[in-house]
Amino acid sequence: MLGVALLVFREVLEAALIISIIAAATRGVSRRGLFIGGGVGLGVIGALLVAGFAGVIAEAVGGAGQELFNASVLLVAVAMIGWHVVWMSSHGRELVRHMQTVGGAVKAGSSSLTLLLAVVALAVLREGSEVVLFLYGMAASGTGAGGMAIGVAIGVAGGVAMGFALYFGLLRIPLRYFFTATNWMLVLLAAGLASNAARFLVQADWLPAWGNQLWDSSSWLDNGTMVGQAMHVLIGYDARPSGMQMVFYAAVAALLVIGMRLTASKPRGGSRPTAADSSAEEIQVA
């Protein structure tokens, strides 16, 4: 039971941290709960399908199917987060102004929301499929259903609780810095996911490592610990990264920062001079 709880906790934690950042980043957007909930639901269905076809995926592309699948899922998520980050840098100011003046939810950005729904779904799919395979194995080797259910419940509750803790922590960031902060978190998240994709491609020998272990900071923070694992998800921390991972990380971070700079909305002086405008003027997204 403890083993079940621990594995489920670690997998749920990874997805929950990603979902928390997405939830914070879509603060003030109407129907986001529906989109995030929908993403989780689709992700669970996806996890069952991926687990069901795990054998087929593993055999595909000369035995590199699993790595290629994971890398593709990660890179698709990177692209979608990237699109949202760039979109936010041109719409974030508007969003904050609306929240300050009207206080209600913004109806804009449903295309961006759909992308983030997909990011949530992909996160749940990746972590969830491992949980499904693990539980299948446990059940097949005769672990009692009762103990397993309790283990799953504890693991899910623990992981979700950590996600909520991060979410409510993020909400404490003052509104004028809020989307700048969530946008940067999304940049680091995307860069980390890209680095993870590179790791899979190196593992499958589809890409050279360009330095297998550039450094070893595991004595300082090990990826096997919970903090190390959380940092791995949030900022892509890897105690022993390969050169290729660094290249992917730096390339995605640089691309997104450039994208944000290029599309950043300039303060529109004099178009609608209201009291709220002057305060919104100072808000910089990216």
Added chain:
Amino acid sequence: MKRFWLAAMLGLVAAGTAQAADLPVYKLVIKNHAFQPAQLVAPADTKFKLEVVNQDATPSEFESTEFNREKIVMPGSTTTVFVGPLGKGSYKFFDDFHRDTGNGVLVVQ
């Protein structure tokens, strides 16, 4: 520009797979949720191909945070993981789905 990157990527992939044929191969068997051998010896500064055979009827996940690899091994199947080159030392690996019994160490010398 796009075509250049595509060509560059394909070049890298070709380079990667071309060498793969000449790499030394090592084998690990998972049986009764444990690794055989539990201690695997490999040469230092050499990239190698690790074949993991799962003889159990349940899935396993071959994983190492110390040499940074992670792959699910389906029941009754063999999977390949490319490892290294690694410096001298010992690197733990484990079966993430059977943490209590599935533990081993890769000794690089």
